[in-house]
Amino acid sequence: xxxxxxxxxxxxxxxxxxxxxxxxxxxxxxxxxxxxxxxxxxxxxxxxxxxxxxxxxxxxxxxxxxxxxxxxxxxxxxxxxxxxxxxxxxxxxxxxxxxxxxxxxxxxxxxxxxxxxxxxxxxxxxxxxxxxxxxxxxxxxxxxxxxxxxxxxxxxxxxxxxxxxxxxxxxxxxxxxxxxxxxxxxxxxxxxxxxxxxxxxxxxxxxxxxxxxxxxxxxxxx
Numbered sequence: 677x678x679x680x681x682x683x684x685x686x687x688x689x690x691x692x693x694x695x696x697x698x699x700x701x702x703x704x705x706x707x708x709x710x711x712x713x714x715x716x717x718x719x720x721x722x723x724x725x726x727x728x729x730x731x732x733x734x735x736x737x738x739x740x741x742x743x744x745x746x747x748x749x750x751x752x753x754x755x756x757x758x759x760x761x762x763x764x765x766x767x768x769x770x771x772x773x774x775x776x777x778x779x780x781x782x783x784x785x786x787x788x789x790x791x792x793x794x795x796x797x798x799x800x801x802x803x804x805x806x807x808x809x810x811x812x813x814x815x816x817x818x819x820x821x822x823x824x825x826x827x828x829x830x831x832x833x834x835x836x837x838x839x840x841x842x843x844x845x846x847x848x849x850x851x852x853x854x855x856x857x858x859x860x861x862x863x864x865x866x867x868x869x870x871x872x873x874x875x876x877x878x879x880x881x882x883x884x885x886x887x888x889x890x891x892x893x894x895x896x897x898x
Contacts (some may be wrong), residue, residue: 679774680767683788683797689714689734692721696752699729712787712795713758719793725784732757750829764789767796767879773806778838812864815892819867820885822873827859834859838877860885 690699690710703726713722732752737786762789774786778801788797791803796823809815825831832851839846865871865887874887 677771677807679769679771679788679799682803683798683799687798689795690754692755694754696732699724699754706889710785713754720787720789722760723762723868724754724758728757729782732766733789762787763852771807774799778804811848817849817866818864819889821863821884824883825859825861827853827857838880839865839873842870842873845871
């Protein structure tokens with residue numbers, strides 16, 4: 677799955693020379709928590725968040741009256757409070773690249789840029805969560821089978837063949853290494869008419885640790 681498949685395109689941006697007051701209005705009117713910042717040519721120069729705005733905004737306890745506060749907000753420029761060092765991704769990058777950057781750098785979103793550093797979209801942690809749900813098949817009725825096995829060549833192929841012989845498509849398959857030479861394989865498939873697949877896996881010599889079924893209402897399935 678690529679970034680361009682789940683990003684929000686046509687993202688709103690703000691220029692470096694615009695005021696803090698304009699940032700506030702844009703965030704409030706569009707329900708935004710972060711806005712990419714560009715120069716006059718539209719090149720990405722930074723990002724401004726609601727946290728940046730809060731830190732730069734006079735508190736209710738301030739001695740400034742409303743007119744003085746608005747004057748101050750009008751004088752402060754986006755360039756004065758934005759984060760200038762911004763992690764970005766390209767539209768053709770894998771979703772896992774975006775997920776890694778968001779996790780490692782504790783970010784809420786990443787601007788998506790083209791080869792000339794113009795913004796073409798934005799991808800958020802919420803987009804990543806949705807992608808994970810889609811990839812793992814949590815948006816459709818399915819049965820999860822968790823299998824403990826040895827870390828050896830051919831395990832995935834053998835398990836897949838069991839499903840294929842029964843005429844069942846695998847929705848998702850995840851494999852992770854445990855301690856030593858142990859491996860855990862999690863397979864999700866629609867076994868509504870083929871629960872005997874579970875017994876076939878056992879007969880093939882595999883240790884099944886968990887079997888659980890997720891039922892999703894028809895209107896929520898994709």
